[in-house]
Amino acid sequence: MNDSREHILKTAFILFLQKSFKEVTLKEIVEKSGLSKGAFYHYFPSKEKLFHEIVESFYFKILKIDFGSFNKNSFYDFYHDVLNHTVMKFLGIKEFLDDSYDEDDITYFTLMLDAVKLFPGFQAQIKEVHVHELAGWEQAIQSALDRGEIKSRMTARQIAQLFIYSSDGITPHLVMAGRIRAVHSEIKALWDALYDDLKA
Known part of the structure; x- marks a missing residue:
């Protein structure tokens, strides 16, 4: 650039x-x-x-993930790859902006809401990202179910939603509390517990 x-x-x-x-x-x-x-x-x-x-340059760079680049042979490795990738991208933006103050990180979310209001096309893009995200998770989970790595009475889609929506809930909660640096460890702990529960 x-x-x-x-x-x-x-x-x-x-x-x-x-x-x-x-x-x-x-x-x-x-x-x-x-x-x-x-x-x-x-x-x-x-x-x-x-x-x-x-x-486009910063927010969608975080949201758009190439799920095909992550480990396909282990669901455990897959969700760790997703988490590391996403957190590092966000922290990379903070570093680019020389933003070491975490107490006001909620503004990253409110600014995105401004963008959605101002540019109606962004809402459609976000929906597309979410569809892609769910499909990426669902595929990885279905593979794990098929090879016997995990087992559950839930569908691959329901398990995918558990992982995605738990992260979507934890992240803004911690950001509002000024604890963005704890996002990785908190989500990892929850996802590891979910995985242990699903492990065959």
Whole structure:
């Protein structure tokens, strides 16, 4: 990515997290970036286009997961791969933004809600991501059931929903408490317990 373009994205992302999309002015972004107005407009013709780029470049980078790249021979390894991959991606964004303060990480979620309201197409993209996510988990679980690694009276889909929705519940709960660094260990402990219960 071009250095100036990346600098603008980083500057705007930090401001949006601090204040919200609506409250940040284009003038403020230009001033904080230290670039001329002309240089700014060379990359982004509007605040909306800039915000759109931030959501596409950072949020969807976390949400879009290539489940085919994870271990297919062990469900235990599969869910550990998914967890490590997702947490590292989010922490990578915090590192890119030089964000070491965890108490206000809920703003990462509220900013995404702003994006969904502003860009209706994002809701459809998120739904697509969720369908893909469920399918990825379901496939890995069905393989584990077929080879006898795990057993359950639940369907592969129901087990997949247990893993996904438990993570979806724990993450915002810990983020609101300013404990993003505990997400990995908390989810891992719960998923390991679920796996032990399913283990054949």
